[in-house]
Amino acid sequence: MSNATPAENPLLTAEGLPPFDRITPADVEPAVREILDATATAIDKIEADLSDPGLATWDNTIAVLERLGRNWERSWSPVTHLMGVANSDELREAHDSVLPNVVAMGLRIRQSRPVFIALKHLRDTSAWETFTEPQQRIIHERIRDAELAGIGLDGEQQERFNDIASQLSQLSTSFSNNVLDATKAWELVLTDPSGVDGLPDTLLQLASQSHNETLPRNRIVPGICRHTGQGLAIHTRCPDCHAFPATCRKRDLRETLYRAYVTGLRR
Structure with a gap:
């Protein structure tokens, strides 16, 4: 009170x-x-x-x-x-x-x-x-x-x-x-280097930080971000929901994010 x-x-x-x-x-x-x-x-x-x-x-x-x-x-x-x-x-x-x-x-x-x-x-x-x-x-x-x-x-x-x-x-x-x-919990984890083709550096850094800050240190995903060497997670909230579809070169990944965004993350 x-x-x-x-x-x-x-x-x-x-x-x-x-x-x-x-x-x-x-x-x-x-x-x-x-x-x-x-x-x-x-x-x-x-x-x-x-x-x-x-x-x-x-x-x-x-x-x-x-x-x-x-x-x-x-x-x-x-x-x-x-x-x-x-x-x-x-x-x-x-x-x-x-x-x-x-x-x-x-x-x-x-x-x-x-x-x-x-x-x-x-x-x-x-x-x-x-x-x-x-x-x-x-x-x-x-x-x-x-x-x-x-x-x-x-x-x-x-x-x-x-x-x-x-x-x-x-x-x-x-x-x-x-x-x-559901928006907070949903993420698109990228482990294939081809999935980040075209993404701007700012989005790469944010996606890497977003993914790994929720993991124990011994589970950090090695991988595809050239800035941190870690994995990436894309979310349906801003700025990901605008920047990722506009710059990602893989159509199936763009579709995955779009469908999650417009359907309220129903599966």
Whole structure:
């Protein structure tokens, strides 16, 4: 658990770019809990203000919802980004611990009946003509998103919809983690000197280091890199996935890497 106060939590910064260099897995849960509480309070107020649909305006519907969205984006988007570029067991655990609540809050916002009724009121009354074309499109899309999020379902049907949405989110995260793990584990080991024909020196050095740094010293592969005299390993992550197909002269090796890259390393 992070010892940072809400004011010190890098995921709760209100201005500027996200301070990625200061974000740790321990910051995720307290930041998300803080933003969940703030969002729940804000939604309650929005719904209270819209108890009479006739009082709906752009400012007390779309404008306040967009502010909520920006607050979420500042706190949650850095977490999902780091899951893709700096994934770790600790970050996965922190992400997974709050994901069900994040999904539930997203559904809570989109399934708000007072908001939905207010937006339809804006669309179906003379107020519609006072909006610009971009504003009208935004209102249309908010109504559509609510319908796609199950606003028209009742009781058990909506509960079932929400359960499925939560499961899909968890499955999507698991799939992404599995692809990342497979990407890290997959390698094309080159032991034939003809396989490195055309490869630039920088790629040769990186591939040699990549392969041998994971092996015990007594298992270092002798071989084909003229810089180190060691074996080479090519991966599907950058820069290998671009440099190797562009410079390798053996078609079968290029195809092997390409197929691994585009199929998510399925075999």
